[in-house]
Amino acid sequence: MKSIFFLFIGLICACCGAQNYIYSNLKAAPMDGGLQMDNYWVWGSSVIKGDDGKYHMFASRWPKFLPFHPGWMIASEIVHATSITPEGPYEFEAVALGNRGTQYWDGRSCHNPKIVKYKDTYILYYMGSTHPFEDVTEDNITEFGLSTKWSITARWGKRIGIATSKSPYGPWKRLNEPILDVKPNSYYSYLTSNPSPLIKSDGSVVLLFKGRSYNQDGIKQSDMSIGVATAPSFDGVYTVQGDEPLFSMERFGEVEDPHLWSDDEGYHMIAKDQRGLITGGKGDGLLAHSEDGINWVIDNSPKAYTKTVKWNNGKTIKQGQLERPFVFVENGKPTHIFFATMDGPGGFGNGTKTWNMVIPLNK
Numbered sequence: 001m002k003s004i005f006f007l008f009i010g011l012i013c014a015c016c017g018a019q020n021y022i023y024s025n026l027k028a029a030p031m032d033g034g035l036q037m038d039n040y041w042v043w044g045s046s047v048i049k050g051d052d053g054k055y056h057m058f059a060s061r062w063p064k065f066l067p068f069h070p071g072w073m074i075a076s077e078i079v080h081a082t083s084i085t086p087e088g089p090y091e092f093e094a095v096a097l098g099n100r101g102t103q104y105w106d107g108r109s110c111h112n113p114k115i116v117k118y119k120d121t122y123i124l125y126y127m128g129s130t131h132p133f134e135d136v137t138e139d140n141i142t143e144f145g146l147s148t149k150w151s152i153t154a155r156w157g158k159r160i161g162i163a164t165s166k167s168p169y170g171p172w173k174r175l176n177e178p179i180l181d182v183k184p185n186s187y188y189s190y191l192t193s194n195p196s197p198l199i200k201s202d203g204s205v206v207l208l209f210k211g212r213s214y215n216q217d218g219i220k221q222s223d224m225s226i227g228v229a230t231a232p233s234f235d236g237v238y239t240v241q242g243d244e245p246l247f248s249m250e251r252f253g254e255v256e257d258p259h260l261w262s263d264d265e266g267y268h269m270i271a272k273d274q275r276g277l278i279t280g281g282k283g284d285g286l287l288a289h290s291e292d293g294i295n296w297v298i299d300n301s302p303k304a305y306t307k308t309v310k311w312n313n314g315k316t317i318k319q320g321q322l323e324r325p326f327v328f329v330e331n332g333k334p335t336h337i338f339f340a341t342m343d344g345p346g347g348f349g350n351g352t353k354t355w356n357m358v359i360p361l362n363k
Helices: 068-075 149-156
Strands: 040-049 055-063 077-083 091-097 109-118 121-129 159-165 191-199 205-212 225-231 255-263 266-273 285-290 296-305 308-310 316-318 321-330 333-342 354-360
Touching: 040 068, 040 109, 040 321, 040 333, 055 068, 055 109, 068 109, 068 149, 077 109, 091 109, 091 121, 109 191, 121 191, 191 255, 205 255, 225 255, 255 321, 255 333, 266 296, 266 321, 296 321
Parallel strands: 040 354, 159 191
Antiparallel strands: 040 055, 055 077, 077 091, 109 121, 121 159, 191 205, 205 225, 255 266, 266 285, 285 296, 308 316, 321 333, 333 354
8 A cells, every 4th residue: 555655844843933824824813703602512613605605614512511521422413603704703503413313323423523515515524423322411410421331432433424415504414334434453443533624626535534543452542643545536435545644642743633725835734733742832733734635744833823812802811722723715725713712721621611713814
């Protein structure tokens, strides 16, 4: 199988003063931008401009009586919201992908949406999972946690799939099986998740994804790895390229939430540097580039953003969490970056509120 070559050139520059074109063009974030929803945790957005001239956001939400983590594993649904501007605020329209029953691979949780369009078809990539247990409710919530039957099964069942529609308003046609399954003795033997697709002009697909493998004990899962798969079409067969991931703890550092886009300069990736081994800042964003979406070069100045956000009310705040970066491209140019964010001092258990925010870019 074709090898993946990844030229790593950024470590020395991670702490120097140079800035890449993303970091140096971040503007103030609008306080009323993005998407917030009462009584729900909100996370991870993807935006596309529709034929109606509106901006359509797809995002994850789950009830707030559940803990943020691991509540999303068992009860996340993907919702559709709209705005007349990229910044928002976005208004809820409908649930796009919800609970459809235990028997389906994605029957109990849909998460990590990424929306793209090819010709007249909207394609919604996402992570799905299921479990065969009773619902977690406010009556039995004390029995729920990361090490309980619900979470163990739901995490183990995470896979990548697609839903399609002729309109961003739906209805959405879901598949009865995932498009990217696990593979024994690979870096994605335990789960596949966090899809980030790019559909080329010929209809072929490059798909970045997160994988975990089984540890040697055959029970627990590994740290996160990032891989790349390709397909001849969005509804074709997806083939993982190479036997080694682009990123892993053994290969440059642990990375999560890759987002892929392209412009006249080529392909680009922005992602969360989980431990700060690449950018020098734990949880900061990294930037990389490619000519084909498969062979990647880390930017000479890899830091794309930090968790410290300048807001348009004049305040500068270090967010508790800043994840799921999504670069919105309009007329061939990146114009905005969306993030999932949490208040508080950091750590999923320490926040009281989450929402999807947006930072405009200087044009």
